[in-house]
Amino acid sequence: MxxxxxxxxxxxxxxxxxxxxxxxxxxxxxxxxxxxxxxxxxxxxxxxxxxxxxxxxxxxxxxxxxxxxxxxxxxxxxxxxxxxxxxxxxxxxxxxxxxxxxxxxxxxxxxxxxxxxxxxxxxxxxxxxDQLGRFPLPVEVVPFAWKTVARHIENSGIQALLRASMNPGDPYKTDQGNYILDLQTGGMPDLPKMKWMLEGLPGVVEHGLFxxxxxxxxxxxxxxxxxxxxxx
Ligand SMILES: O=C[C@H](O)[C@H](O)[C@H](O)COP(=O)(O)O
CATH class of the missing domain: 3.40.50.1360 (Rossmann fold)
Structure with a gap:
């Protein structure tokens, strides 16, 4: 079986x-x-x-x-x-x-x-x-600055999609009341660089790279x- x-x-x-x-x-x-x-x-x-x-x-x-x-x-x-x-x-x-x-x-x-x-x-x-990144990388952001953070990330060439909730038109909210951006990286050959980039962005609360x-x-x-x- x-x-x-x-x-x-x-x-x-x-x-x-x-x-x-x-x-x-x-x-x-x-x-x-x-x-x-x-x-x-x-x-x-x-x-x-x-x-x-x-x-x-x-x-x-x-x-x-x-x-x-x-x-x-x-x-x-x-x-x-x-x-x-x-x-x-x-x-x-x-x-x-x-x-x-x-x-x-x-x-x-x-x-x-x-x-x-x-x-x-x-x-x-x-x-x-073999390499992380086929799955979109979740990044938790404060609602106050979600678009600012998304813009910063998109300027580096990575699409950052605001996660939607079940209610049409409403963003998904985490248990902490924050939003999630799902980064379409397509593969991350340099994981420390991605981590470093995300941790340097004001408005990012945490990211899904462990x-x-x-x-x-x-x-x-x-x-x-x-x-x-x-x-x-
Ligand atoms: O935020 C969710 C967690 O990181 C889960 O552990 C992860 O998404 C895997 O979930 P599943 O076991 O449902 O595939």
Missing amino acids: VNTPQEQKRKAALAALEVIESGMKLGLGTGSTAAFMVRGLGQLYREHKLNDLICVPTSVATRNLAQEQGLPLTTINDVDRLDLTIDGTDEFDPQLNLIKGGGGALLREKIVASLSDRFVIIADASKEV LDMADEVFLGKEDRVERITKTN
Whole structure:
């Protein structure tokens, strides 16, 4: 039986649960793959196979799901550090650099990942790329200056599209009340340069490039889950 993309996500998410131990402080990622992980974790917790957990969700959606699952929650302001965060990704390259934010949660995801001793990614096979950038790069911007930021980026030759919401005519808003620009880079041969350019733009709150942050990927494939560890 060949795993569908949904099955690849589910199997990768459930395989990654094996790295969780009782007593851990955990970051919970956002997205469809992370949702499989949160449901699986909820089940292990309710069955007392994992105990004394403290979880920090990376979005309102994940907080709601984790609450439904009966997982013990806290906020990032109430922890100094986390043992582990498990999250999805939109793309990852051979060095385990990531594009994240397709679901709009990049800001909280990056904060939570940056406080984690270990950052584990769960993904289906479509997320593996040789070079980041086929997927549009999400950039979170303050609504006050979104057009200014978009203009700056477009002057460098990259199209920056304001993400739309479900309500026709309204921009998508993140959990922090910001907008997202989706950058059509078409491929980023120089990731540090892109990072540097975005971080130098006033009005940019955060971007979806997660460079040198992930430690490991659980990759759901058609026939198995592959575990890819970062080589330094
Ligand atoms: O903002 C959303 C996150 O970065 C997600 O982890 C990412 O978009 C992957 O989502 P999914 O697991 O639904 O493909």
